[in-house]
Amino acid sequence: ETQIASLLKSSDIFPLPQSLKLSYGTAGFRGDASLLDSTVYRVGILSSLRSLKLRSQTIGLMITASHNRVSDNGIKVADPSGGMLSQEWEPFADQIANASSPQELVALIKEFIEREEISIGGGEEGEVWLGRDTRPSGESLLRAAEIGVSSVSGCVAVDKGVLTTPQLHWMVRAKNKGLNATEKDYFESLSTSFKCLIDLIPSSGNKISNKLVLDGANGVGGEKMEELLKGYLSNLDVEVRNTGRDGGVLNESVGADFVQKEKVVPLGFGVNDVGVRCASFDGDADRLVYFYVSSNGDKIELLDGDKILSLFALFIKEQLNTLEGKLSRLGVVQTAYANGASTDYLKGLGLDVVFAKTGVKHLHEKAAEFDVGIYFEANGHGTILFSESFVSLLVGKQKGMSEGSDEFNAVSRLVAVSNLINQAVGDAISGLLLVEVILQHMGWSVQKWNELYKDLPSRQVKVEVPDRTLVVTTSEETEALKPLGIQDAINGEIKKYKRGRAFIRPSGTEDVVRVYAEASTQEDADSLGDSVAQLVK
Ligand code: NG1
Ligand code: ZN
DSSP states (O other), X not given: OHHHHHHHHHHHHSOOOTTOOOOOTTTSEEEEGGGOHHHHHHHHHHHHHHHXXXXXXXXXXXXXXXXXXXXXXXEEEEOTTSSBOOGGGHHHHHHHHHOOSHHHHHHHHHHHHHHTTOOOSSSOOEEEEEEEOSOTXXXXXXXXXXXXXXXXXXXXXXXXXXXXXXXXXXXXHHHHTTSOOSXXXXXXXXXXXXXXXHHTSXXXXXXXXXXEEEEOTTSHHHHHHHHHHHHTOTTSOEEEEOOSTTSOOTTSSOSHHHHHHHOBOOTTOOGGGBTOOXXXXXXXXXXXXXXXXXXXXXXXXXEOHHHHHHHHHHHHHHHHHHSSSOOOOEEEEEOTTSOHHHHHHHHHTTOEEEEOOSSHHHHHHHHTTSSEEEEEOTTSOEEEEEOHHHHHHHHHHHTTSOTTSHHHHHHHHHHHHHHHSOSSSOOHHHHHHHHHHHHHHHTOOHHHHHTTSOOOXXXXXXXXXXXXXXXXXXXXXXXXXXXXXXXXXHHHHHTTSTTOEEEEEEOXXXXXXXXXXXXXXXXXXXXXXXXXXXXXX
């Protein structure tokens, strides 16, 4: 009862703005930052309940709206594994976020606590770690989240300050595994395994230029990358631009989402960078794409998530092939946005390619079914998952191998990759380090890497509609079930183009319907994209 009274009191401070309809969506709640106090407060409560439910394990709460505009913000929950909040709890998240009064909120919470058999107030403890990106609204939203967390009795909020999204996920995962879990531990783990992989590069290979220029999207990623370079990896030659210190605006004409969707040079890059290896992070540094500026200085050649996935798959496969006997199942996971040429390439390597719905929670789940599962969204969000049993098998086998043999080195590389790559969630910093070391290992320039396969021309269009929920798709998202008849019309358009492929789906993070189109020429992809967009309007 005292618990209820305290919830009623604190929820009074954060009334729900009128006419706000929230949905947990692809990646947590997002919206205009000025409207989100009540939402983050309520998600704070949810996180405490989650921690109590999971026997006091630590839960993560990240305040970010990733690649969205700077005036937006958002919140998402990390489960104890470091992965996304279990989808079973999403309906509850939606319900409480939309509760229109403190009384309704408290009633929903009471009912949920009973149904989930969560006990509160009998000495049970809960812990929630909070992080935020560099958005100006982050600090006050974090305060609201803290109040939500600590309004549940026995629960404490720990403010971890400004972090990339993947750093917080990594720290939560480490904490619950009983490992050292500070930001320093994160940097040390990444830099140690990176150096280990560098030391394992065969000396006979081709040497490539070390130089990389990074577009930090004017967000948290550039800052953290500089910290890593300064404190831990001083001999890596990375120049960071768009750090946010030089007056640039977060995600505005910069960053991975901009570069990948618009396929143009981000601000701060141009004719002086022609041919140089460049990379872009998104606003919270969970996405990574590479590019190089082509000869006239305004166009780019994009190496997206699909190409990063292909590079990783090739390297991992090479190591696995060096081992005697078939020890593992390697698989890759893509979404409908994957370029058709990348899927053909991966299948051509003999890999098991599976498809998941948009949103990393769906890809992560499928990748976890393999011993080594690599997943990437075309936009650059992805990682590699190693099953614990496979890593222990490797470590066990290595003991009987002669040091320095090809097999021994392959095992050492795989173990180092499992430590370097963030296994909680896609991480631009750890992904970048892995790309860099693989390119050095292969002796490949960015141009050479780009030649693995040639992307089919594609085009993405956003269509603003009064109600995007009217578009309903199949589970693979490649066919629209509603509005009735629209899929037949889309098929009619697709048929007109060689290698034509197109689909529509409602965005889970923005108020738009997304159109994806692919065809054998850029003109055709553009024209297919535009005509499908017309059908949606
Ligand atoms: P929506 O807005 O649902 O398409 C976007 C990305 C997803 C995912 C989430 C989370 C595209 C086409 N969609 O989701 O892949 O990354 O944001 O950030 O890039
Ligand atoms: Zn992001």
